[in-house]
Amino acid sequence: MVFAAAHSILLGEEHSDMSFVERCVYVAREAIEEAGIADNEAQTLLVLSTTKGDNLDLWTPALQIAQALGCTHRPIVVSNACTSGVCAQITAARLLATGPYKYAVVIGCDILTDFIRSGFEALKALSPEPCRPFDSDRQGLNLGEATACLIMARGEEAAGHWVYEAGSIHNDANHITGPSRTGEGSYRCLRDVLPTEIADLACLSLHGTGTPYNDEMESIAVHRAGLDSVPVVSLKGYYGHTLGAAGLLETIVTMRHLDSGLIPAAKGYQHQGTTYALNISAERRTTDKRHFIKLLSGFGGVNAAVRWRKQ
Amino acid sequence: MKQIHHILILPDRVVVDDQPVTITTQGADIVTELYRRYMNDYPKFFKMDLLSRLGLVAADILLQTEGAERGAERDDRAVVIVNRHASLNNDRAYEATIQPDNYFPSPSLFVYTLPNVVAGEIAIRNHYLGETACYIAAQEDVEPLIASTFNEHTTSVIGGWLDVTDEKEFIAKLSIWTH
Numbered sequence: 155m156v157f158a159a160a161h162s163i164l165l166g167e168e169h170s171d172m173s174f175v176e177r178c179v180y181v182a183r184e185a186i187e188e189a190g191i192a193d194n195e196a197q198t199l200l201v202l203s204t205t206k207g208d209n210l211d212l213w214t215p216a217l218q219i220a221q222a223l224g225c226t227h228r229p230i231v232v233s234n235a236c237t238s239g240v241c242a243q244i245t246a247a248r249l250l251a252t253g254p255y256k257y258a259v260v261i262g263c264d265i266l267t268d269f270i271r272s273g274f275e276a277l278k279a280l281s282p283e284p285c286r287p288f289d290s291d292r293q294g295l296n297l298g299e300a301t302a303c304l305i306m307a308r309g310e311e312a313a314g315h316w317v318y319e320a321g322s323i324h325n326d327a328n329h330i331t332g333p334s335r336t337g338e339g340s341y342r343c344l345r346d347v348l349p350t351e352i353a354d355l356a357c358l359s360l361h362g363t364g365t366p367y368n369d370e371m372e373s374i375a376v377h378r379a380g381l382d383s384v385p386v387v388s389l390k391g392y393y394g395h396t397l398g399a400a401g402l403l404e405t406i407v408t409m410r411h412l413d414s415g416l417i418p419a420a421k422g423y424q425h426q427g428t429t430y431a432l433n434i435s436a437e438r439r440t441t442d443k444r445h446f447i448k449l450l451s452g453f454g455g456v457n458a459a460v461r462w463r464k465q
Numbered sequence: 466m467k468q469i470h471h472i473l474i475l476p477d478r479v480v481v482d483d484q485p486v487t488i489t490t491q492g493a494d495i496v497t498e499l500y501r502r503y504m505n506d507y508p509k510f511f512k513m514d515l516l517s518r519l520g521l522v523a524a525d526i527l528l529q530t531e532g533a534e535r536g537a538e539r540d541d542r543a544v545v546i547v548n549r550h551a552s553l554n555n556d557r558a559y560e561a562t563i564q565p566d567n568y569f570p571s572p573s574l575f576v577y578t579l580p581n582v583v584a585g586e587i588a589i590r591n592h593y594l595g596e597t598a599c600y601i602a603a604q605e606d607v608e609p610l611i612a613s614t615f616n617e618h619t620t621s622v623i624g625g626w627l628d629v630t631d632e633k634e635f636i637a638k639l640s641i642w643t644h
Contacts, residue, residue: 205579206556206578207551207601210551210553210556210557210560211551211553212551212580212601213549213550213551213601213602216601228602228603228605228606229602230600230602230606230610231600231601231602232598232599232600233551233579233580233581233599233600233601234581234597234598234599235579235581235582241598245598245600245610245613248613248614249609249613252609252612252613253609268563269556269559269560269563269578272563272568272570272575273559273570273572273575273578275570276570276571276572276575277572277575277576322596322618323596323597323598324540324594324595324596325544325584325585325588325589325593325594325595325596325597326588326594327538327588327589327591327592327593327594328589329589330576330582330585330586330589331576338594339594342540342594346618452579452581453576453579453581453582453585454579454581454582454584454585454586454597454599455585455588455589455597456581456584456585456597456598
């Protein structure tokens with residue numbers, strides 16, 4: 155099986171003077187130390203999740219990070235728009251199952267540049283106020299900056315760890331920027347990764363960007379998958395949309411809360427703002443369940459979901 | 466895993482299943498020439514960046530070569546793109562629209578500043594609801610990455626190496642892959 159051996163996060167304000175490569179190496183070293191990996195060189199694969207990399211170059215920084223960490227295998231960069239961080243987990247799990255590696259260092263990072271800011275501005279996707287995912291008064295998204303690292307390991311000694319259970323990627327085949335009206339791709343991803351018993355799900359960690367169309371689309375997908383009763387985790391109110399880091403950051407934050415039996419409050423949410431009601435709350439809640447799903451969607455019509463289970 | 470059909474498009478050469486295709490143009494014009502000859506029914510082509518145009522045309526020629534019925538929705542075929550330069554050629558074009566002295570960010574250029582959008586364009590054109598993915602990786606890893614995509618849902622893949630350095634230097638080396 156594949157499980158999460160360690161994780162580490164660096165948030166925007168903590169690292170503004172560090173370069174793209176420095177941020178990635180920093181979080182990776184922290185996580186590698188926590189995981190207690192003895193011999194990086196032979197055993198570890200680097201999987202980097204990013205949309206714009208280091209000043210638009212995605213390959214050179216991957217080589218530099220791999221070298222700094224002593225990973226001699228050729229790195230893999232996953233660049234699947236805003237779903238990259240979930241897709242990178244899926245890619246790592248697949249390659250761990252078949253490749254010669256024991257560990258995958260999966261890092262998500264994007265730097266908030268004028269390039270990105272101007273583009274989202276031009277698309278009129280930005281909220282003038284702190285974003286309010288799934289709320290009736292939501293006005294768009296906030297951009298955020300983070301670097302997050304999840305170490306995934308292949309082995310049987312997973313007691314006390316989060317085990318990777320399933321992953322799925324589907325395209326809407328509808329529009330390169332507009333979410334599907336039927337939530338087609340997200341629905342299919344949810345359907346593919348469901349546990350045998352829906353009642354075992356502690357929560358659904360959704361994309362929840364705060365744009366009118368995304369959040370509506372997700373509510374439709376959740377409803378179609380029969381998951382209306384499952385508590386929703388919505389984290390963009392805290393961190394903004396961290397692009398290539400989002401899938402890893404939000405997976406790790408969800409794990410950390412569930413490790414303490416908590417479902418985080420949906421910051422910014424007040425009133426139902428989607429056609430189908432979600433089980434979402436502005437208050438922190440508790441749970442003793444052990445499965446969660448992380449769902450994301452992105453430009454290019456791509457959707458991705460993973461399910462993790464606490465062993 | 467085997468390649469049932471394959472195509473190579475270079476700035477001066479097009480080869481389909483080892484058969485050279487006669488072309489009359491050079492450079493990026495080849496992609497438009499191929500569009501007019503093999504597709505010519507998809508005006509959205511002209512809104513796309515070179516990476517998407519190249520990938521879309523290459524995929525369409527492969528699918529015509531395959532000769533299977535097209536048009537119905539399916540989710541058993543994935544689209545997997547691997548390259549070195551991501552969307553850099555179009556990124557530079559977008560970057561030119563956000564200069565301090567000439568700040569008119571173009572949404573239509575911005576949407577192509579992601580290397581996975583070409584996979585989405587191929588999915589839209591062909592009603593593919595399966596997996597779409599883009600990797601920046603070494604060319605040696607194309608086959609392992611495509612092989613890793615197969616599972617109980619995905620029984621064939623269209624994809625391969627699709628890299629645009631600039632308007633003069635590009636390559637599409639795509640295949641239809643099955644078990």
